[in-house]
Amino acid sequence: MSLTGPLAAPGAGTGRSGRVGLMLRGMGRTAGPVLAVVAALFVIWYAAAVWMNSQWTLDQAARADRTVTFSEIVADTLNQDRPKLPAPHQVAVELYDTVLDKPVTSRRSLVFHAWITLSATLTGFAIGTVLGMLLAVGIVHNRAMDMSVMPWAIASQTIPILAIAPMIIVVLNSVGVQGLLPKAIISAYLSFFPVVVGMVSGLRSPETQQLDLMKTYSASDGQVFWKLRLPASMPYLFASLKVAIAASLVGAIVGELPTGAVRGLGARLLSGSYYGQTVQIWSALLMAAACAAAMVGIVGLIQRVVLRRMGMER
Amino acid sequence: MTEARDLNSGAQPVVIEAKGLDLTFRTNDGPVQALSNVDLDIRKGDFVSFIGPSGCGKTTFLRVVAALEAPTGGTVTVNGMTPDEARRARAYGYVFQAAGLYPWRTIGRNVKLPLEIMGYAREEQDRRMKDVLQLVDLEGFEKKYPWQLSGGMQQRASIARALAFDADILLMDEPFGALDEIVRDHLNEQLLSLWNRTGKTIGFVTHSIPEAVYLSTRIVVMSPRPGRITDIIESPLPRERPLDIRDTAAFIEVAHRVREGLRAGHDDTV
Numbered sequence: 001m002s003l004t005g006p007l008a009a010p011g012a013g014t015g016r017s018g019r020v021g022l023m024l025r026g027m028g029r030t031a032g033p034v035l036a037v038v039a040a041l042f043v044i045w046y047a048a049a050v051w052m053n054s055q056w057t058l059d060q061a062a063r064a065d066r067t068v069t070f071s072e073i074v075a076d077t078l079n080q081d082r083p084k085l086p087a088p089h090q091v092a093v094e095l096y097d098t099v100l101d102k103p104v105t106s107r108r109s110l111v112f113h114a115w116i117t118l119s120a121t122l123t124g125f126a127i128g129t130v131l132g133m134l135l136a137v138g139i140v141h142n143r144a145m146d147m148s149v150m151p152w153a154i155a156s157q158t159i160p161i162l163a164i165a166p167m168i169i170v171v172l173n174s175v176g177v178q179g180l181l182p183k184a185i186i187s188a189y190l191s192f193f194p195v196v197v198g199m200v201s202g203l204r205s206p207e208t209q210q211l212d213l214m215k216t217y218s219a220s221d222g223q224v225f226w227k228l229r230l231p232a233s234m235p236y237l238f239a240s241l242k243v244a245i246a247a248s249l250v251g252a253i254v255g256e257l258p259t260g261a262v263r264g265l266g267a268r269l270l271s272g273s274y275y276g277q278t279v280q281i282w283s284a285l286l287m288a289a290a291c292a293a294a295m296v297g298i299v300g301l302i303q304r305v306v307l308r309r310m311g312m313e314r
Numbered sequence: 315m316t317e318a319r320d321l322n323s324g325a326q327p328v329v330i331e332a333k334g335l336d337l338t339f340r341t342n343d344g345p346v347q348a349l350s351n352v353d354l355d356i357r358k359g360d361f362v363s364f365i366g367p368s369g370c371g372k373t374t375f376l377r378v379v380a381a382l383e384a385p386t387g388g389t390v391t392v393n394g395m396t397p398d399e400a401r402r403a404r405a406y407g408y409v410f411q412a413a414g415l416y417p418w419r420t421i422g423r424n425v426k427l428p429l430e431i432m433g434y435a436r437e438e439q440d441r442r443m444k445d446v447l448q449l450v451d452l453e454g455f456e457k458k459y460p461w462q463l464s465g466g467m468q469q470r471a472s473i474a475r476a477l478a479f480d481a482d483i484l485l486m487d488e489p490f491g492a493l494d495e496i497v498r499d500h501l502n503e504q505l506l507s508l509w510n511r512t513g514k515t516i517g518f519v520t521h522s523i524p525e526a527v528y529l530s531t532r533i534v535v536m537s538p539r540p541g542r543i544t545d546i547i548e549s550p551l552p553r554e555r556p557l558d559i560r561d562t563a564a565f566i567e568v569a570h571r572v573r574e575g576l577r578a579g580h581d582d583t584v
Contacts, residue, residue, distance in 0.1 A: 213414060215382060216407075217432065223431050227427065227430070227431070311417065311419070
């Protein structure tokens with residue numbers, strides 16, 4: 001016998017205060033490594049820019065029949081008009097010009113293009129999420145769907161999206177659907193899958209004992225769904241929504257490529273590659289990455305708020 | 315001595331009656347006989363403990379009574395009905411090994427879960443929730459989430475949940491198995507006083523001899539392969555049982571008999 005009072009009971013003594021402190025300390029500890037990684041990436045990027053663009057510099061010098069010093073090479077490779085790999089500061093200048101310096105309604109504004117793509121992304125994400133959740137509910141409650149839907153869902157994701165995107169666009173165009181919707185459908189095509197997978201595991205996550213408990217109350221299937229399966233699936237749903245929204249963005253960008261669209265981030269990528277505008281390509285890529293990060297961040301924020309209100313996150 | 319015995323053996327009606335109960339599970343390793351020819355009567359107001367090594371069918375018996383498993387032979391009735399009918403008539407509350415509170419519901423809403431499902435009116439839900447939380451000494455905790463409570467408090471909340479819809483029978487499957495001994499003693503004491511106040515019939519699975527002897531009016535000793543009853547011990551202890559009753563000669567004698575029964579069942583099979 002020792003001095004184990006009620007405090008020794010499992011879960012006693014867990015509180016909020018310690019966790020907040022831990023989190024703050026954790027952030028302080030991760031900031032250093034994160035900055036170090038970013039710095040390393042910049043160093044590698046600059047070195048790669050010098051190396052990859054030097055051939056052009058040397059060719060130009062040879063044509064002009066003069067020799068160049070290393071510092072001249074460096075200075076030239078980081079400021080070419082159409083570098084193979086633009087230097088970070090070139091991309092930064094382009095981003096500044098196209099994001100902050102242009103009116104957002106202008107075709108030359110990256111914000112304008114990003115919004116075109118984002119509207120298709122969000123529409124597709126909404127369609128994909130609803131579709132994914134409905135399929136998951138069907139799979140969990142209907143044996144025939146359980147056996148038949150999942151293999152098709154998996155098969156759908158093995159087809160390269162680049163192959164199927166033009167067909168979706170052409171088919172929809174022939175029935176008169178153009179603009180945002182075809183892109184959104186390609187987005188939905190990519191984003192429903194993680195939602196189905198996550199939601200099915202979530203709806204099946206309640207343990208036997210929790211289901212037995214419902215049985216002892218003679219609960220109906222509907223009651224088991226609303227009071228047990230659905231709330232239990234929320235953490236799973238949010239985890240897959242984060243994957244799904246990033247996939248949606250990829251879908252919307254890919255959807256802009258085959259049409260030769262003139263608006264949207266995909267269009268910027270495409271026209272950049274037509275005209276060798278690598279700086280434009282890279283700034284569109286960074287814009288896309290920033291959009292993805294922001295959307296995943298927002299989903300994460302909603303996740304925290306919802307789960308905290310449900311009492312599932314401390 | 316006499317009062318408890320009179321209560322159990324006398325005029326009280328039988329609420330759970332098992333006759334020649336058999337249950338064989340089909341597994342990949344062939345059939346496993348979880349229950350073999352089990353005969354048992356449980357009378358109203360009894361506190362019956364089931365004790366035995368794992369695989370002896372004590373939990374299975376409780377699950378058959380609760381209609382969570384279907385027997386392959388024999389009959390069982392609960393309040394004169396089949397287990398299925400009895401379940402629909404809300405004859406029993408079931409307490410599982412783990413508290414199993416839903417983490418997204420507060421303690422109050424966890425207790426109200428069966429009431430919501432059974433369609434009680436909102437004011438009635440509130441009233442009953444407050445009542446049963448008081449019964450298990452958890453008043454004032456209804457707004458807390460399960461993770462904010464200790465393991466013992468969580469298990470008390472799960473007992474409150476089983477009591478909320480006022481079933482006459484409480485089936486408890488090793489409810490305190492995961493708790494440390496001090497918390498367990500405390501809960502045993504509370505459970506006894508709750509039983510005394512409410513007059514419920516309790517079926518209680520455990521593998522702790524002191525727990526079984528301390529709580530029960532009858533102790534059913536079971537042994538495995540095949541799961542069967544080897545001894546049924548009527549407890550001579552009075553209904554009122556302070557914790558230190560465990561140091562009395564009568565208590566030690568009953569515990570001894572349980573241990574003997576367990577050993578005999580064990581020797582049979584090894």
